[in-house]
Every structure is written in structure tokens, then in C-alpha cells.
Amino acid sequence: xxxxxxxxxxxxxxxxxxxxxxxxxxxxxxxxxxxxxxxxxxxxxxxxxxxxxxxxxxxxxxxxxxxxxxxxxxxxxxxxxxxxxxxxxxxxxxxxxxxxxxxxxxxxxxxxxxxxxxxxxxxxxxxxxxxxxxxxxxxxxxxxxxxxxxxxxxxxxxxxxxxxxxxxxxxxxxxxxxxxxxxxxxxxxxxxxxxxxxxxxxxxxxxxxxxxxxxxxxxxxxxxxxxxxxxxxxxxxx
Numbered sequence: 001x002x003x004x005x006x007x008x009x010x011x012x013x014x015x016x017x018x019x020x021x022x023x024x025x026x027x028x029x030x031x032x033x034x035x036x037x038x039x040x041x042x043x044x045x046x047x048x049x050x051x052x053x054x055x056x057x058x059x060x061x062x063x064x065x066x067x068x069x070x071x072x073x074x075x076x077x078x079x080x081x082x083x084x085x086x087x088x089x090x091x092x093x094x095x096x097x098x099x100x101x102x103x104x105x106x107x108x109x110x111x112x113x114x115x116x117x118x119x120x121x122x123x124x125x126x127x128x129x130x131x132x133x134x135x136x137x138x139x140x141x142x143x144x145x146x147x148x149x150x151x152x153x154x155x156x157x158x159x160x161x162x163x164x165x166x167x168x169x170x171x172x173x174x175x176x177x178x179x180x181x182x183x184x185x186x187x188x189x190x191x192x193x194x195x196x197x198x199x200x201x202x203x204x205x206x207x208x209x210x211x212x213x214x215x216x217x218x219x220x221x222x223x224x225x226x227x228x229x230x231x232x233x234x235x236x237x238x
Contacts (some may be wrong), residue, residue: 006081006090006103007042009049010224015057015090015103031203041100051208054089057081057088062110063174064227070173073097078229089229106229115161117179119152123218131208144197151192152211155185156221164223168216179221181213 005018011071022042028035046054061080063070070077077092091106128145164179179191188210193205 004079006059007045008055008057008083008088008105009052010055011052012049013105014045014049015105016042017092017101017103018042055083057083057090063198064110064226064229065173065175078106080111108229108231110227111230113228116224116226117156117159117161117164118222118224119149119156120218120220120222121149124149124152127212127218128208131211132204134207144201147196148193151189151196154192155189158188159185161223164221166223167214167220170216175225175227177225178222179214179223181209181219181221185211187212 007016008014023038024042025036025038028037059079060082063080064078065072065075066078074097075096079090079092081088087109089106089108089110090103091099094101113174125145128148161179165182166177167180168178170176170178186206189209190202190206193202197205209219219228221229
């Protein structure tokens with residue numbers, strides 16, 4: 001939503017999202033036939049607010065998806081917008097999949113709430129089974145994989161999110177990036193694994209880690225920026 005545009009009615013505080021779908025037709029069943037109906041959402045908004053003072057708004061900051069994926073058609077989203085002087089917060093949502101998206105101004109601003117660091121648990125388990133499948137004799141059992149993932153979780157609890165090097169950014173979610181396990185962290189993980197795995201398996205685990213700790217591969221860390229909605233009074237002046 002970074003380049004999207006809106007129109008605000010300054011009298012009603014109603015919001016219209018300007019998009020390529022303003023004139024997209026809608027379809028409805030009429031008896032046993034599907035009927036196409038022409039629409040012009042922009043013109044309808046302008047007619048409803050004729051005589052009111054209108055102003056253009058443009059997305060200017062963060063977009064916040066409090067739950068679900070940005071690709072979820074039912075997901076609620078918050079986007080910061082500006083008229084060039086003042087900043088506002090717009091909420092986007094729909095009540096059912098049959099209804100169009102609606103937009104409304106709400107009180108507050110988006111504020112940073114830290115970074116949450118996660119292990120790619122399911123991806124690691126799946127990739128370990130693929131990685132070791134060509135040598136069944138050295139393939140870790142499910143309970144051993146669980147132990148390995150548990151040790152990774154212990155290790156990342158010792159890391160400071162601000163010191164983790166970013167390796168890649170998600171193209172699906174602006175709030176997600178991927179962090180590298182540095183050499184010291186890998187050594188710490190291997191020290192913990194040495195208590196639970198024999199030397200030959202330990203060497204195999206290190207090779208697995210080294211092979212899969214670049215880019216956004218399974219041994220990189222998911223770093224999710226957390227945002228919260230705060231009242232303007234709680235935030236410092238810009």
C-alpha cells in the first residue's frame with residue numbers, strides 16, 4: 001500500500017481508496033443468470049460528498065497487519081497516510097468475502113514495538129529429512145530433529161535482535177526480514193548439540209547448518225518487526 005492514494009471528506013471523515021478497480025463491474029445472480037453491473041466507485045463517492053471539502057491523501061509510512069498474511073483478503077490492515085501536512089491512520093477491512101474493502105480513519109499512530117525473532121521450525125524439520133534422505137544411515141530420527149530445533153530455540157534466546165545481521169528481506173511482508181546465524185552463534189549451537197549427539201552426527205549437523213544459513217534459507221532467523229497502535233499523545237513530536 002506504499003504508493004496508494006485516498007480521498008478524504010473533511011466534513012464526514014469518509015475515505016475513498018483510489019484504485020484501478022474503481023470501475024470494476026460487480027456480479028449478482030438474477031434468478032438463474034449471473035448479471036454484470038457497471039460501477040464507478042470514485043464518481044459515486046464524489047456525488048455523495050458533493051459540496052463538501054475534499055482532500056487527497058497518500059500512503060506515507062508503515063502498513064500494519066495485526067494478524068494474518070498481507071495476502072489474506074479478509075485481513076485487517078492499518079496504513080499511515082498524509083495530506084502533506086498532517087498524518088492520519090486508515091483502517092482497511094471487510095466484513096465478509098462478498099463485500100468490498102472499506103476504509104475508515106481511526107485515532108492513533110503506528111509505533112515501533114520491537115523485533116520478534118523466530119526459528120523456521122517446520123521448514124527446518126522438512127529440509128532435514130530431505131537433506132539426509134540420500135544417506136539413511138545418518139538421517140536423524142524425528143525425536144532427534146525435535147531436540148535439534150529445541151537447541152536452536154535456546155540459542156536464539158541469547159541473541160540481541162539489534163545485533164543480528166540482515167541477510168534478506170521478505171517480498172511478501174514488509175515487516176519481515178531474515179537474519180544470519182554468525183559463526184559464534186553456530187559454534188554455541190554446536191556446543192549444545194555435542195551434549196546430545198555423537199561426533200559423527202555432530203559433523204553432519206554442522207554441515208547442514210553451514211549449507212542452509214544464507215539468504216532466507218531454513219537456518220536463517222525470521223525477524224518480524226512489531227508495530228502497535230498508540231494514541232498521538234503517547235508519541236514524541238515529529
